[in-house]
Amino acid sequence: MRKLSLKGRTYPTDLNPGGTAFGGWVMSKMDKAASIAVDDIIRSSAVTVTVSRINFLKPIHNGDIFTIYTEITAIGTSSITIYVSVEVQDLNTNKSHEVTSAEFKFVAIDTNGKPVNVRSVLHDDIDEDTKILLQ
C-alpha cells in the first residue's frame, strides 16, 4: 500500500549551481522517507544496504512543495524493499507529478549491527498488504 511518508518545501540551500534541487539532497529525503516506512513495520533498527533504479525524471525548483510516497514491495529474511516516489505539487493547478523514483533496500539489524529476521521484530499492528508480503 502506498503511503505518504514525508512532505516539505525546497529552499535555496537545497539547490545545485544550476538552480534546481541537488540530487544528493533529493536522495537524502528519499532515504529518510524509506526509513519511516520501515519503522512503520519493525521495531528494530535498520540500515540502507542498496539504492537502485534511481530516476531523476523532472527537476525540482526552489520553493516547490514535494511529497514523498513509499510502498513496501518485498520482504526477505532480513531485508525490506521499498519503492520511493517523489512528487511535486503544481501550486497553480494543485495537481502533482512524479519527479524522482527509486528502489531502496533496508536490512533489519540487532544492537550489534548484525542482520535479524524481519519476522522477529514486527510491530503488532502491521497492515494486510505487509502480511501478504510476509507469506
Ligand SMILES: CC(C)(COP(=O)(O)OP(=O)(O)OC[C@H]1O[C@@H](n2cnc3c(N)ncnc32)[C@H](O)[C@@H]1OP(=O)(O)O)[C@@H](O)C(=O)NCCC(=O)NCCS
Ligand atoms: C547491511 C548489512 C548489515 C548487511 O550485512 P551482511 O553481513 O552483508 O548481511 P547478509 O549478507 O546476511 O545480507 C543481509 C540481507 O541484505 C541483503 N544484501 C546484502 N548485501 C546486498 C547487496 N549488495 N545487494 C542486495 N542485497 C543485499 C541480502 O540479500 C540479505 O537479504 P535477506 O536477509 O532478505 O535475504 C551490512 O552490509 C552493513 O552494515 N552495511 C552498512 C550499512 C550502512 O551503513 N548504510 C548506510 C547508513 S544507514
